[in-house]
Each structure stands twice: as structure tokens, then as C-alpha cells.
Amino acid sequence: MKFDKSIVQTNIPSPLGTITIAASAKGLTGLWFAEGQRYLPTDLTGSAAWPENADHPLLKQASQQLGEYFAGQRSRFDVPLDLRCGTAFQQSVWQALLAIAQGETVSYGEVSRRIGKPAAVRAVGGAVGRNPVSIIVPCHRVMGSKGTLTGYGGGLTRKTALLRLEGALAERLL
Template sequence: MKFAPSIVQATVASPLGPIVIAATDKGLAGLWFAENQRYLPPELTSPTAWREDASHPVLQQACQQLSEYFAGQRSQFELPLDLGCGSAFQQSVWQALRDIPQGEVTSYAEISQRIGKPAAVRAVGGAIGRNPISIIVPCHRVTASCGALTGYAGGLDRKTALLRLEGALAESLL
């Protein structure tokens, strides 16, 4: 994935650990857990890391809306997004994720059907795993066809917590 050179970042606290958010002039371009996260952009761990700018308007909006989400006061995010770092295929998958309502889950196979690529289940899984805007582009709402919780770049414990927060997973199911 290739991110815009003008990207800025900030780190915010959450009940699931620190979160790094990143934005361009077009919108929110990234949201990753700062710890135990797969597929982190190399820019987050290199000496040439993105510039910190907690005053960026999109990052301020994201921080506020994430706080409301974790407090159970927000079910939809209203942020401009910049998903330009991905291929056309990845962007189609990420858009399909945005259509999954809070409190519901769907399968990788269903996402493949929705984007018109029914045989591309593995490729869909790869695109979901590399979703650059976790939580807001809700990749945690995707499960195996049998309903099992599988794969989440932020860890299955976080996926479980997010689904419970959204009411998509009862305490008694685990």
C-alpha cells in the first residue's frame, strides 16, 4: 500500500489499547492498534515516521467519534475517508465492509458475492486483513461462513470485544 506523502498521525487512548490514527487532506487514511497489530505501515515504525499533528481537523473528529463509539454513544462514523492507498480491488472490498450495519456480521464469501467476485474469497480475506482503517471500516464484522471468529489484524481478543460492544456477539457465545 502506498500512502500520501502529506499524511499526519496522532495516537489516542482506547479501552483496547493505544490507537494510531492518520489523515491526509482528503480524510482519515489509517487507524491501527499501536500494539500487537499485523500489517502496520512501515512508516509507523521507521525513523521517517509520519509527522505528529493532533490538531489536524480530521484527526480531532476521529478522536471524538472513537470516544463516543467506545462509550456506546455512536453507531456510525461520519468522517471523510481517504482509501487511496489500496488497489481498486481492495477499495471495493473496503467499501463493502462499510455497508455492514453495526450489530451484524457477514462472511468472507458474502463480501466476495457483494463485490461481484464470488471465487475471490481468499483475495477478499487478504484485502480485509490489510484494511487500513480498522473499526471505522468494520473488518471486525466479518466471520467465517460457519460463523466462527477468524482472523483480525488487531487480534481475536479485540475482534471479540468490538463485536460485543456492538451487540453482535453475546457474552454466552464464548
């Protein structure tokens, strides 16, 4: 993934652990769990890390909206997004994820059909897994073909917690 050079980041607390959020001048470009997250960008830590800026307006807006979400007071996010880091295919998948309403889940196959690529289920799975703005771009709402909990970059425990928070997890999956 290629990220804009103007990105800044900050860390915020959440009930599921510390979250790192990142923004460019155009929108929120990243949301990752600080621990146990797969597919982290290399620019998140070390000497090449994006600068910290907790006062960036988009990071403040995202932080507030995430707090409301975890408190059960928000079901949709309206923070601007900058998803240019992905390929055209990945961006189409991420846009399809944005159309999945809170409380709803869909299969990877359904996402494939929604983007007009019904045979691209594996590629859709890869794009879902590399979603750079988890929670807000709700990749946790994508399930296995029989409604089973499968894959989540932040771990299945967090996926389960997010789906429970949203009232989307069927009792049989508990």
C-alpha cells in the same frame, strides 16, 4: 500499500489499547492498534515516520467519534476517509465493509458475493486483513463461513470486544 506524502498521525487512548490514527488532506487514511497489530505501514515509526499532529481537524474528529463509539454513543462514523492506499480490488472490499451495519456480521463469502466476485473469497480475506482503517471500516464484522471468529489484524481478543460492544456476538461464541 502506497500512502500519500501529506499524512500526519497521532496516538489516542482506547479501552482496547493505544490507537494510532493517520490522515491526509482528503480524509482519515489509517487506524491501527499501537501494539499487537498486523500489517502496519512502515511509515508509522522510525526515521521515516509521518509527523505527529494531534491538532489536525480530521484526527480530532476521528478521535471524538471513536470516543463516542467506545462509550456506546455512536454506531456510525462520518469522518471522511481516504482509502487510496489500496488497489482497486482492496478499495471495493473496504467499501463493501462500510455497508455492514453495527450489530450485523457477514462471512467472507458474502463479502465476495457483494462485490460481484463470488470465487474471490481468499483475496477478499487478504483485503479485509489489510484494511488500513479498522473499526471505522468495520472489518471486525466479517466472520468465518459458519459464524466463527476468524482473523483480525488487531487480534481476536479485540475483535471479540468490538463485537460485544456492538451487540453482535452470539452467546454461543463466548
